[in-house]
Amino acid sequence: MTVLDTPPIVDQLRSRFGSAIRIGQGCDLASDLCVEIDDGGFLAVGDRVSIRRGTTIQVHRGGTIVIGDDVAIGENTFLSSMVGIRIGDGVGISNMVDIHDHNHRERSRAHVPDSEPTPWASGFAGAPVIIETGALISNKVSVTAGVRVSQNTVVGANSTVTRSLGPNTVAAGAPAQPIRTFDGPLATTEDRQEIRVGWFGTSIMEHLEGYNAQMVTQANLPAVGSSIPVEAWRNRGYVQRLHLALQVAWPYLGFAFDNHGEGGATSRDILGIVGRGVPPKTRAFDLAFLGCGINDVWRGFQGRTSEAVGPDEFDTNYRDMLRLLTAGARRVICIGETPFGWDNTGLDIDAMNSELARYNNLAARAAADAGAQFLDVWPAFTTTAQALAGWSPATRPDETLWSDGVHLSELGDALMLRLVEQHLRDTDLIPALTRYDLYERTAARSTYHHLFTDSDSHADVIPPRR
Known part of the structure; x- marks a missing residue:
């Protein structure tokens, strides 16, 4: 021109x-x-x-x-x-x-x-x-x-x-x-829209793995039989694999995962974690995942009665967590707990699974009442485990979805990843999250002010940042 x-x-x-x-x-x-x-x-x-x-x-x-x-x-x-x-x-x-x-x-x-x-x-x-x-x-x-x-x-x-x-x-x-x-040039000056995802649950979500940079550097792997120190713990498992899968599927978006999973946590513990991880009156996340109950049940069967959480308290805790999460996230997905698999402790696995199923039912009802989604993974885990190796609580199979009866093996992680990805596809959730939610006009201006200016004076209108 x-x-x-x-x-x-x-x-x-x-x-x-x-x-x-x-x-x-x-x-x-x-x-x-x-x-x-x-x-x-x-x-x-x-x-x-x-x-x-x-x-x-x-x-x-x-x-x-x-x-x-x-x-x-x-x-x-x-x-x-x-x-x-x-x-x-x-x-x-x-x-x-x-x-x-x-x-x-x-x-x-x-x-x-x-x-x-x-x-x-x-x-x-x-x-x-x-x-x-x-x-x-x-x-x-x-x-x-x-x-x-x-x-x-x-x-x-x-x-x-x-x-x-x-x-x-x-x-x-x-x-x-x-x-x-089509293939077109993308300007680096355009900030990437970010989808913020929070995770609240047990060690199944946390999935800690010892890390040393040499262990993941293919050109400098340590010799077999040598010793190297653990430099840090990293979150891995199906949560980390989902992060990678989403980033590849939606390369023009940024995905920020904040994993608050904690090993050994009961609903009592996770309620406190949610309270600390979700600031009041703030939409901290676009999407939040919640999963708990397995430790609430397991502690009772282990004889650790002071740590066990009964169904009434679990229901109250779960609903309180959902109240906080639905205020602090645009969408909430509750993931049902996986069943207990085989272990060698001599515990009554059938009785444990019967009780855990009861807790899952409580979680599903609480999710429905709060307007959150509920992903029931139980049927897929039981049928897949049976098909893999004739799984039963009394017999350990050669291939199992669990590494120790509670935590997931690589097979279990792969199954959980497939179930969560399928749920996201079926609900068309990621495209929905790229659209900004509507608020009353005054609240909308406050919520989205940062996309247009870094000050209240309009002195410097800048490209939007999230």
């Missing part, structure tokens, strides 16, 4: 809105561009931006719109923000595109207690809209609140974008669905 002299509309906008607007150099703005900025709103327009005739940019009180460099916006397009809209460098937005980061809330009694008969009486819910570097939005597309359109992605004409789209993707439809992908 040829760099033009500053058109009169730019000087008019700067004069009218002062510090509430920032317009870069070399912009080509139509003379009939309509800009509305309420008190507390902010609009940033980068360098060499082209905006054609008939377009409206509306920034409501407290909202933010950030338009990057070398962006082209077509005719009769409408951008409206109550929370925040970010349009990355080199984005192309065609004609008659509608981008709103908010919706009317339903006219429920909770939202309209005095039955006021106006369209805005119920208030608004919102979430950011982010369109990353190089994306192309075709004619007559609607982009709804909470979605992220990743780098280079092309959205076909007349589509409605209701969920986030990955990079280098062609998508179309209502709702827009990926049609194909």
Whole structure:
């Protein structure tokens, strides 16, 4: 685009809105561009931006719109923000595109207690809209609140974008669905969206492994029979393998796993861990996993009665954990405990499993009451163990899902990984987590403020960081 002299509309906008607007150099703005900025709103327009005739940019009180460099916006397009809209460098937005980061809330009694008969009486819910570097939005597309359109992605004409789209993707439809992908350059300046995952459970989740750098350096492995010190403990097992699997499946996302599993922990202990790991009134995680009960039961059969947790206390503890986790995470998945396998302690495995199944049932009911998901792994473990080697509580098989009757072997880890991955696929949870949750407009601005600025003054609008 040829760099033009500053058109009169730019000087008019700067004069009218002062510090509430920032317009870069070399912009080509139509003379009939309509800009509305309420008190507390902010609009940033980068360098060499082209905006054609008939377009409206509306920034409501407290909202933010950030338009990057070398962006082209077509005719009769409408951008409206109550929370925040970010349009990355080199984005192309065609004609008659509608981008709103908010919706009317339903006219429920909770939202309209005095039955006021106006369209805005119920208030608004919102979430950011982010369109990353190089994306192309075709004619007559609607982009709804909470979605992220990743780098280079092309959205076909007349589509409605209701969920986030990955990079280098062609998508179309209502709702827009990926049609194909292509190989395209990805800008390193675009911060990767991060999915934060918290894990709360026992040693089955914790799965500590001794670590020495030489043990994992193929070119410098220690000699057979030599001794090396344990330098640290690392979390491994199915949790770590899931982390790797998700990162490979979704390479444009960042996955941050925070493993709070603890060996020997009962529900009594894990309740304390959850309380310390989930700050009050904070969404610390996008996804949280909870699993416990096996030690509550096992301690009783081991004769460690002071550590055992009865079913009534377990139910109370589990519900208290869910109360904290559902407040501190966008989604919660409860993982049922695996059955006890063979061991050589002489304990009554059948009786232990009967009691543990009872605790799993309590956990499933608590999860349902809290609106959390429950993954029952018990059937897959019993049928797989039987098929592998005719497993029974009295006979140790040659191949087993357990290393010692409680902790999982590599086979057990592989099965648990498959079950969790399948659950995530069946529930379509990872794509759902890439969409930002809607909140009441004031709460949304507070929740997502960090995506648009590092200060309250709008002095430095920066690329979004999570």
